[in-house]
Amino acid sequence: MYDVLVVGGGAAGFYAAIHIAESRPNTKIAILERGKEVLTKVKVSGGGRCNVTHAEFNPSNLSKNYPRGEKELLGPFHTYASGDTVGFFEERGIALKIEEDGRMFPVSDSSQTIIDCFTSEAERLGVQVKTLCSVSGIESKQVNGENIWNLKVGESFLETRKLILATGSNPKMWNYIAALGHAIVPPVASLFTFNIKDDRISGIPGVSTYAEVNVLPKKNFGKKTAKSKQDVSSLTSGGPLLITHWGMSGPAILKLSAWGARVLEHFNYQFKIQVNWVPEYHQTGLLELFLKVKQVEKKTILRTKVLDIPKRLWANLVSAAHIDDSTTWPEVSKQQLQSLAEQLTAGVYQVNGKSTFKEEFVTAGGVDLKEINFKNYQSKILPGLFFAGEIVNIDAITGGFNFQNAWTSGYLAAKGVVKELNSRETLK
Incomplete structure (x- = not known):
């Protein structure tokens, strides 16, 4: 019988297990990972540098970066947010640095x-890490008023008092x-790039510039889509835009893909975007500038x-x-300048389709x-x-x-588990 089983050997799973073991040293904890290796997403994130968190230390502003979860994360971020994450790593001798766009990486860039x-x-704290452990069934039963969890792993079963998924x-x-x-x-893709074949961006992969992008509504859907009830005209984003071999990427596009995840899936990833490559100008103002340049410039x-x-x-333009x-x-x-x-x-x-990393x-x-x-990331339906x-x-x-989100939820789930285990022992 385990005190805690954590299913998933990724960022959130490790963070939760470490905090439980720190708060409750003699707790029997295991992390179950179905793959050969743990922390595979951590390994590849940020181009292999791992963008650990973001230098937004105000909980309210931080929560605004979550298309799904903004309201729910406000409370958790007041308890545990970016500053706490920085502290966690610094206490373990890992310094983080802030880049111009606010992303935070380890100073090692690895x-x-x-x-x-x-x-x-995990090793220091006695957390067992079990790889190639694929869970193929989950059941629960009441034992002395406590929900005990039974997990099928391969041909055997593992029992635990608390379960973190x-x-x-x-x-x-x-x-x-x-x-x-x-x-x-139901899941749909988020954070994806746009597949675009267009002469205006062909032959110039690697070009990056600040731009504003917005999704144009489809005539047959109107401004709101039937499924999502999201106003398509609200799907707008600004930031660096990267031209790629297959279309457009960069923060401006990725942000738009996240906010529009359900709408764009409803469009079957076939839609039109409007791009302003010079957001400081509107069309009329830019034409006026060109007409002034025409009066004084002689070159091509x-x-x-x-x-x-x-x-x-x-x-190209x-x-x-x-x-x-x-x-x-x-x-x-004047017509050409217009x-x-x-x-x-x-x-x-x-846009014709998407590409995901x-x-x-x-x-x-x-x-x-x-x-x-x-408050503790516990299920309201299934105790424990x-x-x-x-x-x-x-x-x-x-x-x-x-x-x-992984660090905050892992931390609060850990605190919730510890509190429940401690209160159960007090009752005994």
């Missing part, structure tokens, strides 16, 4: 630093939880980049406005938030069952925020 921290802490986006686990009476919000349009955007993108490479400012027509202003501030692009795959969906007590991480219907706009 996710292995975080992995080594977790595995060594930290299995991420695992459909099999969601099925087991649903069979026990929990509602599961192509060679006179009057705006702060990458040269290769400027060249000049071409898209049907302006010849040899056309000079005195020669260009077209160029439109390309720069209101260009429409057709398999290793960093994030979903919207999971255990219904209404069925969880967010706790959740941590992405198994619940919470997701964020970038990886660092998703990790903070």
